[in-house]
Amino acid sequence: MRWGLIGASTIAGEHMIGALRAAGQDVAAVVSTSAARAEEFARMNGIPGAETRLETVLDDPSIPAVYISSTNEKHHDQALAAIAAGKHVLCEKPLAMTVAEAEEMVRAADGAGRVFATNHHLRCSGSHRAIRDLIRAGRIGRVLSLRLFHAVHLPPHLQGWRIDNPEAGGGVIPDITVHDADVARFLLDETPVSVVAQLGTSGMGQGVEDSAMSVWAMPSGAMVLSHESFTHPFAGSGLEAHGTEGSIFASGVMTQAPVGEITLVTAAGREAVPYSAHDLYLQSVQDFLAAVAGLGQPAATGKDGIASLTVALAVREAARTGQRQTVRVAA
Numbered sequence: 001m002r003w004g005l006i007g008a009s010t011i012a013g014e015h016m017i018g019a020l021r022a023a024g025q026d027v028a029a030v031v032s033t034s035a036a037r038a039e040e041f042a043r044m045n046g047i048p049g050a051e052t053r054l055e056t057v058l059d060d061p062s063i064p065a066v067y068i069s070s071t072n073e074k075h076h077d078q079a080l081a082a083i084a085a086g087k088h089v090l091c092e093k094p095l096a097m098t099v100a101e102a103e104e105m106v107r108a109a110d111g112a113g114r115v116f117a118t119n120h121h122l123r124c125s126g127s128h129r130a131i132r133d134l135i136r137a138g139r140i141g142r143v144l145s146l147r148l149f150h151a152v153h154l155p156p157h158l159q160g161w162r163i164d165n166p167e168a169g170g171g172v173i174p175d176i177t178v179h180d181a182d183v184a185r186f187l188l189d190e191t192p193v194s195v196v197a198q199l200g201t202s203g204m205g206q207g208v209e210d211s212a213m214s215v216w217a218m219p220s221g222a223m224v225l226s227h228e229s230f231t232h233p234f235a236g237s238g239l240e241a242h243g244t245e246g247s248i249f250a251s252g253v254m255t256q257a258p259v260g261e262i263t264l265v266t267a268a269g270r271e272a273v274p275y276s277a278h279d280l281y282l283q284s285v286q287d288f289l290a291a292v293a294g295l296g297q298p299a300a301t302g303k304d305g306i307a308s309l310t311v312a313l314a315v316r317e318a319a320r321t322g323q324r325q326t327v328r329v330a331a
C-alpha cells in the first residue's frame, strides 16, 4: 500500500519508515504543520510528497492508509479526518488526550469499517511474546505479581514537549505508563480494576510529571507494580512475573530494540528463555497489514489503546487525588 505519514516525527524517522519499507510498503507523503520541516523530512527520508495540508493526503485515493505520529493532542482530530476519508489508521500511543476522545476514534473506525490500530510496540517484541507464552502455558503457575521497571533517561532530542508541554500531552504518564499498561494487559490477559499512585518531578519535568510509581489490582487478584521515569540514566529496564510455580526475570526488555535476557526460575532450576529477535515495529506493521487483508486483528487494536489510556489516566488521577481509582474500560 501507499502510506501517508501524519507528523514529521522522530519515531517515524528512526523506526516506522524503515519498518513500513521492510514490509514492502510505499511511503508516499509526509504531512507537517511546517512546510520547511515537511520538505526537510521528505528529503532526508526519500519521501516523494511533502505537504502541509492534511486534506492533500486524505483526498488522494491512491493512499489507503496513514500513520499518525504527531504530538498527542493532534491524534484525535487527525484520526477522525483520516477515517472520514476512508483511510486505515495506525495511530501512535496515547491514542488521545482523553478516554472519551479515544473512544470516539475507535467508534468512527468501526463505523467506517476501517482498520484502526495503536502502535504499542512492546507487545510486538519476541521477548514479550515469549514471556506471555510461558505464562499462558502455566510455567509459573498462578500469577501472583508483575513488576514493571521502565525508568529511563530521556535523551536530549526527545525531551522537548514531553517534559514541558501538558497541552501537547507531555509527561511520563502518557509517554511511558501508557505502554506499561498495555504490557500488563498483554502479558496477563486482564485489565486493572483499580490503581494507587504517586508522581514525582525529579529534575526534568517542568509542569508535567517526570516520574511515576503505581500499584494496580488485577481481576484475578494479581498485583502489578509499575515504575516509569525520564530521569534514570543507569536504572536499566525490565520486568518480573512471579507465580506459584515459578518466576520470570526479564532484563532490558522494555526497549525499542529486540534485546534483553529472559530467565525462567522454577523448582527444576534456572533456564534461559530464547525468543525471536525480530524488529518490533516491523511486526506491528505486518500485523496491521494482515488485519487490512482481513486476516485477524492488529497487534494492538483501538480498544487496546483505549484500555491503556484509561489505566494511565487513572494512575495520574490517583496521584492527583491521593485516592485509589477504580478503572472502568468500556467493553
Ligand code: NDP
Residues within 6 Å of the ligand: 006, 007, 008, 009, 010, 011, 012, 031, 032, 033, 034, 037, 069, 070, 071, 072, 092, 093, 094, 119, 120, 121, 158, 160, 174, 175, 256
Ligand atoms: P517528535 O517531537 O519527534 O514529533 C512530534 C511532532 O513534533 C511532529 O509531528 C512535528 O510536528 C513536531 N516536530 C518534530 N520535530 C520538530 C522540530 N524540530 N521543531 C518543531 N516541531 C517539531 O515526537 P516523537 O516522534 O518522539 O513522538 C511522536 C508520537 O509518537 C507521540 O505520540 C509519541 O507518544 C509517539 N511515540 C511512540 C513510540 C512507540 O514506540 N510507540 C516511541 C516514540 C514516540 P508536525 O506534525 O508539524 O510535523
